[in-house]
Amino acid sequence: MASMAWIVFSSTLALIAALSFFLREWLWTRLIRDRKLPPGPTGWPVFGSLHLLGKLPHQDLHQLAEKYGPIMYMRLGLVPTVVVSSPRAAESILKTHDLVFANRQPNEAAKYISYEQKNVSFAPYGSYWRNVRKMCTLELLSNHKINSFMSTRKEELALLIGSIKDASRERAAVDLSAKVSSLSADISCRMVFGKKYLEKEFDEKGFTPGLTKRMKAVGKVFDDFFEKIIEEHIQLKDETRTRDFVDVMLDFLGSEETEYRIGRDNIKAIMLDMLVGSMDTSATAIEWTLSELIKHPRYVAGGTGHDGGVWSCNPESKPSVRRSDLSP
Numbered sequence: 001m002a003s004m005a006w007i008v009f010s011s012t013l014a015l016i017a018a019l020s021f022f023l024r025e026w027l028w029t030r031l032i033r034d035r036k037l038p039p040g041p042t043g044w045p046v047f048g049s050l051h052l053l054g055k056l057p058h059q060d061l062h063q064l065a066e067k068y069g070p071i072m073y074m075r076l077g078l079v080p081t082v083v084v085s086s087p088r089a090a091e092s093i094l095k096t097h098d099l100v101f102a103n104r105q106p107n108e109a110a111k112y113i114s115y116e117q118k119n120v121s122f123a124p125y126g127s128y129w130r131n132v133r134k135m136c137t138l139e140l141l142s143n144h145k146i147n148s149f150m151s152t153r154k155e156e157l158a159l160l161i162g163s164i165k166d167a168s169r170e171r172a173a174v175d176l177s178a179k180v181s182s183l184s185a186d187i188s189c190r191m192v193f194g195k196k197y198l199e200k201e202f203d204e205k206g207f208t209p210g211l212t213k214r215m216k217a218v219g220k221v222f223d224d225f226f227e228k229i230i231e232e233h234i235q236l237k238d239e240t241r242t243r244d245f246v247d248v249m250l251d252f253l254g255s256e257e258t259e260y261r262i263g264r265d266n267i268k269a270i271m272l273d274m275l276v277g278s279m280d281t282s283a284t285a286i287e288w289t290l291s292e293l294i295k296h297p298r299y300v301a302g303g304t305g306h307d308g309g310v311w312s313c314n315p316e317s318k319p320s321v322r323r324s325d326l327s328p
Contacts, residue, residue, distance in 0.1 A: 038082060040064075040072040048075030061085065099125065112219040119269035121277070132270065135252070135260045140245050140274070148242055152190050156183055177287055184283040192274045193229050194244040226268040245274055 041064060043049040052074075053060045061083055065072060070086035084090050093101055102125035104110070110122035120136060123129040139145070160183045167174045186196045233246045249267045252260040262270075 038071045038073040039068045040074040040083075041068070043075045046078065048077050048079075050076055109215055112215040113222060114272065115265040115269040118266050119273040121273055131260055132262070132266070135249075135262075136270065136274075139248050139260075140270075145248075149187075149191050152242070153187055156187050156190070176290060177283075180286045180290070181279070181283045184279045184286070188275055188278040188282075190244070191278075192245045192271055194233065194241070194246065222272065223268065226271055227264075229271070230264060230267065246271065 041049045041052055044051070052064065053076075062085065064074070065083065065085035070084065070089045072083050072085075074081055074083060084093055104122050104124075106117065106122075110117045114122050117123050120129070120132055123132065160179055163179065164174055189196050229246060230250070233244075233250055246267070249262065249270065252258050252262050253264065253267065255261075
């Protein structure tokens with residue numbers, strides 16, 4: 001009797017599983033047809049098609065594209081996703097119909113940390129994004145503005161070289177990655193805020209990745225920090241110093257005579273953009289450059305000039321590589 005009951009139970013369970021599978025397939029087919037979604041793997045409830053992606057997801061996606069085509073629809077967990085796998089389809093999305101796909105997907109981090117998506121990175125495409133992008137391009141990141149910080153970059157670079165020389169005399173090991181990251185952070189802070197902040201101050205202000213889970217708390221800490229910087233700039237009356245990014249944006253604050261209609265939250269969101277966008281990318285590029293120079297020491301003593309020849313970097317000829325040396 002027990003074995004018979006087990007057989008009946010197993011058969012019933014198998015029948016239910018089979019019916020569920022066919023029902024799911026039918027509903028999925030209807031959904032794709034009704035919503036005109038691209039073809040793709042069915043996926044499971046909650047998990048979607050995550051089980052189809054292994055340690056090399058790009059290869060798994062390529063294999064799926066071979067089966068379902070260059071444009072396929074799949075769910076990664078609960079997130080609906082369209083995967084594009086051909087140059088023609090990519091051109092159609094990124095160039096021909098780029099405005100349709102211009103917006104980033106809203107997320108909690110952008111909501112709480114980026115002041116309701118008021119920064120350039122997460123702002124939805126529209127008149128506000130175009131105006132803010134124009135302001136950043138023409139007022140903050142123009143050649144004239146960047147060149148005005150030339151002395152700042154030279155000072156920070158001289159400090160870095162001096163610290164490396166001191167370590168060399170003492171035969172001490174140097175963590176170049178940390179040094180370059182600090183250099184990038186110091187230059188970025190001086191360009192955006194007008195002064196440097198110690199590493200412990202950054203940790204206290206919430207710039208460490210470990211705090212990202214507490215987005216609301218981190219957003220509040222960011223806000224207090226940026227408010228302090230704005231107030232310092234408003235109260236500072238030194239006209240002889242180089243105007244930083246905050247000074248430039250404060251000129252547009254509440255002004256009716258300019259096309260850049262921005263408030264304090266807009267300024268703080270752009271400050272965060274400029275800081276985050278400049279620190280890691282520059283440090284990574286410099287670190288890889290140093291790595292390549294170490295691998296190819298023959299280039300350390302000299303570099304390629306505009307005419308394709310090699311010029312020396314020794315003190316008798318040219319003491320340092322300038323930004324203009326790298327321009328075409």
